[in-house]
Amino acid sequence: MTRVVVGAADQNVLTELRGFLAEIEDAEIESILESSHELSASVAGLKPDVVILHDSLGPQPAAEIVREIAFRSPTSGIVVINAAMDAEGALAAMEAGAKGIVRYPMTFDDVLSRFDAARQWSIRMAGLISGAVADTGRDLGRRGRVTVFAGAKGGVGTTTIATHMAIDLHRKVAGTKVCLVDLDLQAGDVSGIIEARQRVSIADVAKVAEDLSANTILDALVRHESGISLLLAPVLVHESEYVTATAVRSILGLLREEFDVILVDGGSHATPAQAAAVEVADTAVVVVTPDVLAMRSFRRTVQAWESLGVRSEQEIHVVVNRVSREDALTFDALGKLTSANLVSTRLPAAFRRLERGVNTRNPDEVREAPWWSALERIGAEIGVSGPAAVPAPVAAPKRRGGRRAKAETGQIAVETVGLVPLVALICLLAWQVGLTALAFVWNGHAANAATRAQAIGDDPGEAARDAVPDSMRDSVHVTVLGDGSVKVSTKVPVMCPGCAALPTEISQTSDVVDEP
Known part of the structure; x- marks a missing residue:
């Protein structure tokens, strides 16, 4: 039919x-x-x-x-x-x-x-x-893949991720033609992440959208030394009014015919231009950070897209950036807050590692392999590139001097064994320090309880023992001094249950205030 x-x-x-x-x-x-x-x-x-x-x-x-x-x-x-x-x-x-x-x-x-x-x-x-029919390339030509990155809010790292991914993809996949489009019309900063001399912008291309051709767009692109092509945001904010939704659709359509991969930095504001890019893109990605403000902004962005009919929440991919152990919202918690596709690869908080690359406007200065590996895995998961490359097995070094190699291996094993007692001793000492501090805290509770009991005529010894854990009850000693004050002493427990206590005691004396 x-x-x-x-x-x-x-x-x-x-x-x-x-x-x-x-x-x-x-x-x-x-x-x-x-x-x-x-x-x-x-x-x-x-x-x-x-x-x-x-x-x-x-x-x-x-x-x-x-x-x-x-x-x-x-x-x-x-x-x-x-x-x-x-x-x-x-x-x-x-x-x-x-x-x-x-x-x-x-x-x-x-x-x-x-x-x-x-x-x-x-x-x-x-x-x-x-994929059911092979493309001969004679009648349909190139059909590049468009991926739009949008930030849930400003400062979540959208531009850095899109820019670094474009450079990494061109570097690792030989022959791939990559174009990076800066569609953050109010605060576009791709040229701040990588050094690029701007002659024209996407606004200049949009002005002639009705008579647009592939040559017009190619003339407007900046060829970066990394090998990728750039279509940058306008320098003057008022020129952004030329970048309409219709112009964006035309520009991306022609870029599809010239490039294999088109990455779009859509910014963090739900503008008509951003919505048009999200609508025609093969993949839409929202970058968030694990905090409440970012997730609220993400919700507003999704609602705006759904109200415009450009993309439903289930069709969106979410990349979580700046993940650390101190996050109030865990990765699993984020997955419960949205029905979007949460990308499994998380980007760690890497301010210091990225700082040099940002300050020099040269991503190659970022030499941490885990950062680039994470971007490659994300690209594979959202469909920007093929499956993440599996590293080839590392060839075993040639053996030079078999006896010497065995001797060195044995030396490493002996040194490792020798370190075990030292590490164990340090752990035991740290544990003992913790026990001593805990005993001091409980002794203070016992002294306060004994003082209150003495003031109202109850047994201070029983009150003090009730104030500490059962394991310490037998070590609590209460003495009522001649001036009416109460002294509470507690022995410090040792690390191994059943062993004798240390000879020193923790003692605290509290004055009893007579109730009127």
Whole structure:
């Protein structure tokens, strides 16, 4: 069955289309929409095989609607009914991604021909995406993968993670063409993480979004010495108004055709540009830190995306950064606060280790292998790269002087055995210090209890023994002095149960205050 979505508000056009589609075998209309916004939202959810669009649908121009549908549902074949008999409009629709143009008034043969072409294209594209059909590269070209990183709030490390991952991927996977897009329009700082001389920005590209071409975008990119390409945020904040949702979709669509991997730093604010990038991306990642403020901001971001219909919470990946043992929210607790896909690899708090790389604007200065290994595992888990590389087994060093090697091995074993008693002694001494401090605390409790009992006429010895644990009761001695004060003495327990106590005692004397 070929699922069809129709976008048309003209009742005459709809009546004719229903009649023609009823005669086409296996064609079934799933939805009819009467505005471009409703059509785009419906296509994003239904992912139909064929979309038939009347060019006067509005309010958006037909070419813009076609481009948006192609981004939302890459497997849908689009057919445009050209009622205005406009050659320029038809050409623009074809360039935007339409697979056929039907002139109006329509004929059945014309509709059938264009419908079959769109249906076959849809089947072909669906097979390529699922892997059931091999891509010959002759008709569809490159389809790079877009991954958007968004921060739950500012300062969680989104830019650092996206930038370092882009450089690491290009470095480790030979021949991979990587582009990093800075879409944090208010506070973009990719050029602060890696040194890059900026000539133009994404705002300059967005200004000509209606006539955008691959050459225009390639001319705007900055080629970094690491090998990756950069499309940077505007220097002047007011230029961000040019970066509309439509422009972002066009830019990312053309970047797909030129690069294997496109990483987008989406910033920490839910702007229309960020929402458009999240909508057309293959993967959306939110970076959080294990604290309440970050999780609250994460919840607001998810609610904004869901209200716009761009991405549900279950479709989002969450990367936890700056994890430490002192965190109030544990990793397991974070998993219970969201239905999103929590990435299993956690990034530790690494301010000092990253500081030199940030200050010098050179990620290569970060030489800690665990940091780069963690980024590689995260990339594999979210689909940016292939499975994390398994390190090759380390070859055993050549044996030079067998007897000497055995002697050195034996020496290491002897030294290890010799250290065991010393380590045990240190542990026992630390344990004894703890016991002594604990005995001092309990002796203070016993002295206070004995003083209160003496003041009200009760037995101070019994009160003191009741105030300490059962294991210390027998070692508590209470003496009432001549001036009415009470002295409480407690022996310090030893480390091994059953052994005699140490000769020293802990004693405290408290004055008794007579109650009036």
